Amino acid sequence: MTTEQVRVVVVDDHLMFRAGVRASLDGRIDVVGEAEDVGSAIAAIREHRPDVVLLDVHLPGGRGGGGAEVARECADLTPGTRFLALSVSDAADDVVAVIRAGARGYVTKAITGADLSDAVVRVAQGDAAFSPRLAGFVLDAFGTAPADVAERDDELDRLSAREQEVMRLIARGYAYREVAGELFISVKTVETHVSAVLRKLQLSSRHELTRWAAQRKLL
Amino acid sequence: MTTERLPLRRPREGRWVAGVCTGLALHLGFPVAGVRAMAVLLGAAGGAGVLLYGFWWLTIPPGDPRDAAAEARPAALSRLAPRLRGVQQSAARRNVLIALGLLLGAAVLVAVRTGVALSGGWVLPAVIAVVGVGLAWSQLDTQRRPGARRADGRSPSAVLLVSAGLVLVLVGALLFAGQEAGAGTMVRAAMAAVAVLAGVAVVLAPWWWRLVRELGDERTARAREAERADIAAHLHDSVLQTLALVRLHADDAVYVARAARSQERELREWLYADRPAEGTSVAAELRRVVAQVEDTQVERTADGAQPATIETVVVGDAVPDEQSAALLQAVREALVNACAHGVPPVSVYLEVGEESVQAFVRDRGDGFDVREIEPDRFGVRESILGRVRRRGGTAEVVSRPQWGTEVRLSMPRAAALKEDA
Numbered sequence A: 001m002t003t004e005q006v007r008v009v010v011v012d013d014h015l016m017f018r019a020g021v022r023a024s025l026d027g028r029i030d031v032v033g034e035a036e037d038v039g040s041a042i043a044a045i046r047e048h049r050p051d052v053v054l055l056d057v058h059l060p061g062g063r064g065g066g067g068a069e070v071a072r073e074c075a076d077l078t079p080g081t082r083f084l085a086l087s088v089s090d091a092a093d094d095v096v097a098v099i100r101a102g103a104r105g106y107v108t109k110a111i112t113g114a115d116l117s118d119a120v121v122r123v124a125q126g127d128a129a130f131s132p133r134l135a136g137f138v139l140d141a142f143g144t145a146p147a148d149v150a151e152r153d154d155e156l157d158r159l160s161a162r163e164q165e166v167m168r169l170i171a172r173g174y175a176y177r178e179v180a181g182e183l184f185i186s187v188k189t190v191e192t193h194v195s196a197v198l199r200k201l202q203l204s205s206r207h208e209l210t211r212w213a214a215q216r217k218l219l
Numbered sequence B: 001m002t003t004e005r006l007p008l009r010r011p012r013e014g015r016w017v018a019g020v021c022t023g024l025a026l027h028l029g030f031p032v033a034g035v036r037a038m039a040v041l042l043g044a045a046g047g048a049g050v051l052l053y054g055f056w057w058l059t060i061p062p063g064d065p066r067d068a069a070a071e072a073r074p075a076a077l078s079r080l081a082p083r084l085r086g087v088q089q090s091a092a093r094r095n096v097l098i099a100l101g102l103l104l105g106a107a108v109l110v111a112v113r114t115g116v117a118l119s120g121g122w123v124l125p126a127v128i129a130v131v132g133v134g135l136a137w138s139q140l141d142t143q144r145r146p147g148a149r150r151a152d153g154r155s156p157s158a159v160l161l162v163s164a165g166l167v168l169v170l171v172g173a174l175l176f177a178g179q180e181a182g183a184g185t186m187v188r189a190a191m192a193a194v195a196v197l198a199g200v201a202v203v204l205a206p207w208w209w210r211l212v213r214e215l216g217d218e219r220t221a222r223a224r225e226a227e228r229a230d231i232a233a234h235l236h237d238s239v240l241q242t243l244a245l246v247r248l249h250a251d252d253a254v255y256v257a258r259a260a261r262s263q264e265r266e267l268r269e270w271l272y273a274d275r276p277a278e279g280t281s282v283a284a285e286l287r288r289v290v291a292q293v294e295d296t297q298v299e300r301t302a303d304g305a306q307p308a309t310i311e312t313v314v315v316g317d318a319v320p321d322e323q324s325a326a327l328l329q330a331v332r333e334a335l336v337n338a339c340a341h342g343v344p345p346v347s348v349y350l351e352v353g354e355e356s357v358q359a360f361v362r363d364r365g366d367g368f369d370v371r372e373i374e375p376d377r378f379g380v381r382e383s384i385l386g387r388v389r390r391r392g393g394t395a396e397v398v399s400r401p402q403w404g405t406e407v408r409l410s411m412p413r414a415a416a417l418k419e420d421a
Helices: A015-024 A038-048 A066-073 A092-100 A113-124 A132-142 A161-171 A176-183 A187-203 A209-217 B020-028 B032-044 B048-059 B065-072 B091-113 B120-143 B156-177 B183-248 B253-272 B282-296 B322-341 B378-389 B414-420
Strands: A006-011 A029-035 A052-056 A082-087 A105-108 B298-301 B304-307 B310-315 B346-352 B356-363 B394-400 B404-412
Touching: A006 A015, A006 A038, A006 A113, A015 A029, A015 A113, A029 A038, A029 A113, A038 A052, A038 A066, A052 A066, A052 A113, A066 A082, A066 A092, A082 A092, A082 A113, A092 A105, A092 A132, A092 A187, A105 A113, A105 A132, A132 A161, A132 A187, A132 B310, A132 B346, A161 A176, A161 A187, A161 B346, A176 A187, B020 B032, B020 B048, B020 B065, B032 B048, B120 B156, B156 B183, B183 B253, B253 B282, B253 B304, B282 B310, B282 B322, B282 B346, B322 B346, B322 B356, B322 B378, B322 B404, B322 B414, B378 B394, B378 B404, B404 B414
Parallel strands: A006 A029, A006 A052, A052 A082, A082 A105, B310 B346
Antiparallel strands: B298 B304, B346 B356, B356 B404, B394 B404
């Protein structure tokens, strides 16, 4: 994986933005295709079978489901093809919709080229890419009070104490490496925790996470 | 607007009984007193006025004629802010109704005394039926009143009252029609009547249903149009202005970047956030603090000075109090310091817990030795650490070379402090 380039398809309805992404990604990444709406995205992904799809959340076409629809339609291609959501929106509903559709991470379009390349490589390796904002959202949705800590590891509706710590540090702007240093664990362990949180976010029966989060905001 | 005639509505403001006279006066442009006098005169003359009044009460929809006029125009053209309300008179209406009832009673008594033969046979059914009709129609009036209805326009008590009214009218009609008949005939007649009514209801139901649905559709369409006009007005005000300013200052990179960032922040708030009411959200206060810092500070990047961009993450929310206000002031100082002395990206994380509010401000500079802060350097020691510690919070500065600096603040919430005391 270290010598091979990560093959990427960029899906976004703005040509300017696709060009910008293409230019900002570094040498570890090879953009093999582009698409501008739901239909062409599904076609391009099926044709190129990329390692990672950089997926805009709001896309025209299809049945109106945007990026989440693309991820759901191409779910049979995973784990060969993984999705990284990329959006200007930081609304909780958009984040949850695309993560629950199977995306392995969520970054906002303000991200720098180097950070985006890191996130792409991380997703290609099967890990999850969490931006500080996504981590903050996870904490908001699952709760931060002592009563919100999971007692068993297999609980899907609550985060374990360690997962909460990791999420908190990511929300504070720490890179994975810095999180590892702060908690005296390896980067690999941090990645394991983040993937576990992603799984909970995707599978939790704490249904309608968004509405729940919205209610919390109304406190 | 001045030349146009106001639509016929029964306004809530300034009405005596059901607002028919006030509405007529507004519609025709006559003085209200004159219209009322006319109505009373007509009423005295054989009850025509009363009948007419009842007819209009039923057929004229309630509402403010000025609002109705505004609604009839496209939303994009009318003002968005609601109008100020006039004085509401609701007590008078009940008094007038009671007076009408008493007058009716007196008239009946007078009629009995003067020897008009009132056979008890029809008085009781008539009274029952009139009460039933009154009960049902009173609901017709309140149902259409804006604000008092639920989403579907009905409340359980309204449905109950209408059905009670219906039953009363049925009973009254049966008593009236079947005065001489025996109990068996009455029951059969009642069943026949109910069956006929049910048949009619089944036939008419689809039409009624479609009418209701079309009304709802129209209402939502209007609301959507108003919303769109609202957003268009906002876009015009802020985004176009920013674009004009950006074009004027195209050679001033810092200014352009700052204007773009400020506009982005505002637009984001509009598009993706539920905007909480003023003074109810610590998260909103923090965003305001961040906006102020971004608008005034410059950070040192590899490409030279750039307007500050601060990554902000908030978890939880609460109503602001003095404790959180002090914490946010300290956060503000920390952000200013981070922009001035640190290296971007600068990030702030705020977590509102049940007991305390925690804030972390991080930058990626080379760090500095906290012990080397001169005692006379007021910035960090007083305005950040002191401010939080004086209110029972904890504050520390962690700084490492090649890692940057993080200010960690934790402030107990006012509610939690009171419980301890």
